Each structure stands twice: as structure tokens, then as C-alpha cells.
Amino acid sequence: MSTITKNDKRTHVISTTRHNSQLGDTQMKTENRRENKEVVAVDFGTTNSFVSRSHLERTAAESVSFDGNGDGITTAVYYPEDRSKPIIGSHAVQAWEGGFDSKALVRMGFKPEIAKKKEAYRAGVDFLRAILDKAQNRLLGIEPGNQSIYMGVPSEAEDEYRSALKKMALEAGWGEIRLIDEPVGALLYHYSNHEISPLEANKGILVVDFGGG
DSSP: OEEEETTBOOOOOOOOOOOOOOOOHHHHHHHHHHSOSEEEEEEOOSSEEEEEEEETTTOOOEEOOSSSSSSOEEOEEEEOTTOOSOEETHHHHHHHHHTOOTTOEEEESOGGGTTTOHHHHHHHHHHHHHHHHHHHHTTOSOOGGGSEEEEEEOTTOOHHHHHHHHHHHHHTTOOSOEEEEHHHHHHHHHHHTTSSOHHHHHHOOOOOOOOOO
16 A cells, blocks of 8 residues: 655555456356346456446446546545545546645555555545445446445455455445456456357366456
8 A cells, every 4th residue: 555645755566466266157147136137346456446337138348437538547545634525536646746735645555455454444445435426426327226236356365355345345335245356257258248159168268367456
């Protein structure tokens, strides 16, 4: 996590590695049929985060654009000196670089530490809550109460991290979420878009998650 103030501009970069893990496609589809047909997936990333949604009857997923360019949103939270509402995304970085508040701070790269440090956990809650508020204010079709919510996790994530992410999402207003390992999510996406044929799938597919934030 990187915590930067006007008196301390140190940047701490944390890289994560991945190892293989599996989550069944059948289990995910069965759970969705029992509840909601609309699915929202959140890629809560170390550097950037992305949101997409899909309907089981339409299969293909569509990205949710927060800034009109479909490039997701920068995973950063800016806390103004006056303790007003936190600012997220590229606007958080811009506010920090503007340097108007001498006691303001910005948090970036906090994702890997949400289960270890309170300030990282709090930044995660504030970030996810702000994303949800932004989506609902702009009528982007994100309504956790009427949709099944999935969040991606690194394959090597331990139970402590997974529990912290679930708790964090619940506190931020996303409700009870389900987790899916990121490489599995990538495989399901390409398979559902018919970029991988059943024949190829039967032969076996190798997914390489070349991570780094």
C-alpha cells in the first residue's frame, strides 16, 4: 500500500504472484439460476479496477464505463483535509497532484494489505462504496440487491484476504458477494464469448495470469 502525505512522499510498491486454483463453472451457473439472472463482476485491482455486467440469457458481458472511455477506474482514494467525502479514481490522483490541501492524503496500492492493515481495509471500503455511488448516480445499471455480485481474487489469496474482501464489500453496500479466482474468470469470459470452442476446452486450456498490478 502507498500512503502519501505532503510530508512523506514515499511510494511502496507491492507485487503479487499467482498460483493455480480452480472454481467450477457449473457451481457458479447453478447459484445464479437460483437467485438473479443479472450478474455484475468487479475486478478490484491493485492499480486499476473494472466492472462488467451480463445477463445469463445474453451471455456476453459488457464493460461499465465510469468516465466514458471503458478503461475502468484508477484504484486510488483521496482524503481532503476538511474530511469531506473521499475522491476516487483519476480525480483522486489529480487532486493530490494539485496540492491544494497540505494535510490531505491519497492511498494507492492498498489492495494486497486489506487483511493486514486497518487503513488499507478502510481505503478499500471507501473505494468500493464510491464506485457503487458513482454507478448508481449515473444510472449505470448496478443494483446489488437485484444482481449476483462476483469479485475476482488472485489465485494465491489466502482465506484471511478472501474473508476481508467479502466483509469490505458488504460494508461498502455491495451485499453478499461471491469470489472467483481471476484466471478462472478470464477463462469463463472467453469461453462464454465463443472464443474457445467446446472441442478446445475438452482438449484442455492453459490460462496464464501474467500479473503485476
